[in-house]
Amino acid sequence: MRTDFLKVEGLEKRYGDSVVFDHVNFGIAQGEFVCIIGHSGCGKTTILNVLAGLEAASGGHVFMDGREVAGPSLDRGVVFQGHALMPWLSVRRNIAFAVRSKWPAWSAAQVDEHVQKYVELVGLGAAIDKKPQALSGGMKQRVGIARAFAIQPRMLLLDEPFGALDALTRGTIQDELLRICAETHQSVFMITHDVDEAILLADRILLMSNGPQARVAEIVKNTMPRDRQRATLHHEPQYYRIRNHLVDFLVARSKDLSHGRAPAVPLEVSPGLDPEPPAAPLPTIPPLRRIA
Structure with missing residues (x-):
């Protein structure tokens, strides 16, 4: 039986008379990686902001490790769609700023050692003293991921960090994220529009x-082996x-559900465990004959 580390109960968000979402319920176990998918306007980013404590819900509750989320906390690290780096600071100092916020009593040497560890973790050791304008888009996102991991959050929140x-x-960064999460047993909640990314992660x-x-509407259990690889996923x-x-x-049922036309299904489904139809026999190919 799964024990939920993060629990969302009856979450609702309204703007005046407009209801963005309501009756949102789900849980995330310690060390579990959960992705959320849906069309634009369904409130995915708002849910993430509520989990981060950056936005207040109109109704419902969010609990993490038995305590209600009531505001931002360094227990939750966030990686946004944009890298959100301070352009006047180097990679080292961008990450050090977050580390000092988490451990203000640490010495400069302790902070720097900790920063270097996480910069190396995302493969940016050679760029540690470069400023953001000298980095590619992918490198900037790696810095954002390193900064989030460096504060050792109990929950990592990712808002489509690879979309651009x-x-x-x-x-490459998906592979890095998989490796780091495997090493750290990190709990993750991630927004994505990429179906293959969700299946991989x-x-x-x-x-x-x-x-x-x-x-x-549904919670789909990924029944593939957890050590899956991007290069062999389609096999x-x-x-x-x-x-x-x-x-x-995404193509049909999400629209039908919004209009009340789709049939009800169990909230949690495991499509990968459905029995496969019997395979059709392969045609017999006659052997090639040598032509004189």
């Missing part, structure tokens, strides 16, 4: 119905079944 990157850079995937009045026998389920939801 090219496919090659995005893939997440243990469970939350599917939001369309707004207004959106809600978590996994369960990959296409899970992917098709997610795409079908």
